[in-house]
Amino acid sequence: MKKLSLLDLGFFVAESQASPKHVGGLLIFKRPAKSTAAFAKNLYREYLGFTEVAPPFNRVIRFSLTAMPCWQDAEVDLSQHIFYHKLPRGANDREALYAFVAGLHEPMLERSRPLWELHVIDGLSEGRFALYQKMHHAYADGVTMARWTAEGLADSADQLELTPVWTLKHGGHGSKRRIGAKRQDEMLAAVWKEISGTSLRILGISRLAAMLFLESVKLTKNAIALPFVSSAKTPLTGQVTAGRQFTTAGVSMERVNRIRERTRSTINHVALTCLDGALRRYLLDQGVELRRPITIQMPVNLRKEGEKTAGNKIGIIQVELSAPTEDPYVRLRNIGFSLRNVRTMIDSVSAEAIESYTIITGLVAQIAEMLGLSNTLPPMGNTLVSNVPGPKSHLFVKGARMEEMHPISTLPPSNLLNITLFSYAGDLFFGLIATDELPNLPLLGRYVQDAFSELEASVSDAHAA
Secondary structure (H helix, E strand, O other): OEEOOHHHHHHHHOOOOOOOOEEEEEEEEEOOOOOOOOHHHHHHHHHOOOOOOOOOOOEEEEOOOOOOOEEEEOOOOHHHOEEEEEOOOOOOHHHHHHHHHHHHHOOOOOOOOOOEEEEEEEOOOOOEEEEEEEEEOOOEOHHHHHHHHHHOOEOOOOOOOOOOHHHOOOOOOOOOOOHHHOOHHHHHHHHHHHHHHHHHHHHHHHHHHHHHHHHHOOOOOOOOOOOOOOOOOOOOEOOOOOOEEEEEEEEEHHHHHHHHHHHOOOHHHHHHHHHHHHHHHHHHHOOOOOOOOOEEEEEEEOOOOOOOOOEOOEEEEEEEOOOOOOOHHHHHHHHHHHHHHHHHHHHOOOHHHHHHHHHHHHHHHHHHHHOOOOOOOOOOOOEEEEEEEOOOOOOEEOOEEEEEEEEEOOOOOOEOEEEEEEEEOOEEEEEEEEEOOOOOHHHHHHHHHHHHHHHHHHHHHHHHO
16 A cells, blocks of 8 residues: 655645546557557457556555544456446547547546546547546646656557557555564664655745735735635636536747747747736636736746656746736746746755645635635635656557657646646647636637737748847
8 A cells, every 4th residue: 555645645635526536648659550440449459458457557545533534455447447438420520539538537537446537539530539648736746747658659650569558557646665664774764764854844834924925015026826816707717517518729839949049938938928918818808807917827846857656746936927018038038048047046045945835825716616615715726737758759559659649637726727838749739728617718728719810920031020
């Protein structure tokens, strides 16, 4: 048995029928040349034959009145985890697929069995099919799940052997050594690590508290945005309800890189500039004009270089985007300034402090959500935006090339929209998941595309002047 970290446990505490805490991915494939229409159905059948299930895909959560919740090994019946579907003919591929996947993403995973599912979706046009996978967030964070997904696919069309993700060994869940079997120096090292980690946590939290105080009295700017200060009522925030809708947007990395090279920006700078412009335009359509910067919640990876443990090791901080402006190039510069200051702040405190800050602010927001107060109390931010780096080259399954890879996340307390960026094989994808209450989500996806074109034109004009 393995105990959960506080962050992992938090996803169970926060979970409800209206706000399940799993994350997913939509993978769209092109069948190999000369393959038959039964390719996806045969793939589903072959998946069912891989009955050797490795951790964490064979773990269930066990709650107890006398001890902390923990993971426990369980038998896995693949028929309860792997499913086949065929979309009806005649519907618009994208609309039908996104609506179907949103419906699959809506219900909670059954806690009596391991918390994951894989759905093979057949019937797309031009020889395409899709895989939709979902997994409880307590298993791992987005960066880890993306890595696991890539490990379960092949690097070339010639590799025809299946290696399903649930059959592979993943780090962070396998150690069963008893403390009594450790040597004395190992025990001392563990104790020292705990003491030093606690000290770093206390010092880091103190430093963060000082930064937040200076920000609140306006002695600093953009060191870190304050949570729970937005008083504007927008369609993006409120009490999270059941029902989901999903859409995507995407641009080529070639276009992104041209802007980066001209402006010395990062992918995050460019993507957040487009989202800032798209969100403001979308809110104007809904009759809301924000006179202050949009504040996003931004997850940050707290793992050290090369660390490949399971579970969650992330922090979530609040970041101000640009002050209102009609010039996308000015918006890009403002966001670059804000993100550089945030990066400096993150580097100046310990990962333990960021983690503690995430738990404390998340707990406050979750209490408000559980009490039904998210429609009246200020939210932590206007929306949550995360960035997950993906594979740089195309991946394959049984010779079928994966053309697109779209992330589908969960909704934090008081946020009706979550946006995840994902880079894959020369493209940058935006996965937008929202409650049914958010009006016209596909329109926001189109505005992201428009905002990127406007940024390209603005950058070209600025450099031509």
